[in-house]
Amino acid sequence: MRCRRIAGAQAGKLFVLLIQIRHMEPIIDKRPSRLEELFLDELKDLYGAERHQLLVLPLLKHAASSQKLKNVLSSHLDETREQIGRLEAIFEKTGHQPEARTPEAILGITREAEKVIGDTAPDSATRDAGLIVAAQKLEHYEIASYGSLAQHARTLDYDEIDEILETSLMEEKEADDLLTALAENYINGEASREGGPDEASREGGPDEASREGGPDEASREGGPGEASHE
Numbered sequence: 609m610r611c612r613r614i615a616g617a618q619a620g621k622l623f624v625l626l627i628q629i630r631h632m633e634p635i636i637d638k639r640p641s642r643l644e645e646l647f648l649d650e651l652k653d654l655y656g657a658e659r660h661q662l663l664v665l666p667l668l669k670h671a672a673s674s675q676k677l678k679n680v681l682s683s684h685l686d687e688t689r690e691q692i693g694r695l696e697a698i699f700e701k702t703g704h705q706p707e708a709r710t711p712e713a714i715l716g717i718t719r720e721a722e723k724v725i726g727d728t729a730p731d732s733a734t735r736d737a738g739l740i741v742a743a744q745k746l747e748h749y750e751i752a753s754y755g756s757l758a759q760h761a762r763t764l765d766y767d768e769i770d771e772i773l774e775t776s777l778m779e780e781k782e783a784d785d786l787l788t789a790l791a792e793n794y795i796n797g798e799a800s801r802e803g804g805p806d807e808a809s810r811e812g813g814p815d816e817a818s819r820e821g822g823p824d825e826a827s828r829e830g831g832p833g834e835a836s837h838e
Contacts, residue, residue, distance in 0.1 A: 641764075647764065650753065650760070652709040653709050653711045655699070655706060655707065656709040659710070661746065662688060662692075668681050672739050673732065674790075674795060691776045694776055698773075701766075717742060717745045720742055737791060737799040744787050747780055747787065748784065751780045754773050
């Protein structure tokens with residue numbers, strides 16, 4: 609209960625800060641420093657990465673079979689929408705219109721995620737394990753980006769902007785920790801007990817049971833699919 613009150617207080621403080629930033633005079637320097645130019649360039653990349661997440665996270669969620677994984681991805685999708693709003697407020701504060709520039713790294717991770725989906729069996733823990741890898745690659749890109757931008761903001765004395773970036777950085781780290789815990793405590797172990805591709809593709813055999821760790825394990829839950837590795 610105490611944690612909820614603290615979280616609520618932090619959310620209220622952040623909301624007030626966002627309102628204040630939107631009503632403050634933009635930061636306009638006649639001769640912006642090279643660091644300010646770099647800050648703006650990195651901000652465009654991060655904004656593009658976050659907007660691209662609105663497309664990638666639903667793709668990962670749809671392909672996942674674990675309800676736990678679906679829940680984590682769904683929760684982070686909601687956070688991503690809030691983070692996009694914060695970045696737009698930062699653009700306003702710096703006197704610029706929001707501009708999205710999707711980084712090549714994010715596009716590459718997206719292609720890797722699509723390959724995981726194409727190379728793994730539906731409703732398998734192995735696919736879920738691969739989806740977690742893809743999701744964490746996205747998180748690590750954003751953790752590095754938010755951390756670097758926050759450090760630049762401190763150097764440039766953008767105190768309010770620094771606080772907003774640190775809030776999003778904390779959310780990215782928490783999402784990454786949730787994915788790690790899910791993989792270590794649940795999904796990776798299930799994936800290690802699934803049969804190989806030759807066994808799974810054998811016609812006329814118990815392909816679903818072998819994918820989920822064998823016929824005995826599948827029968828305990830009454831059938832194949834998510835129940836056997838949830």
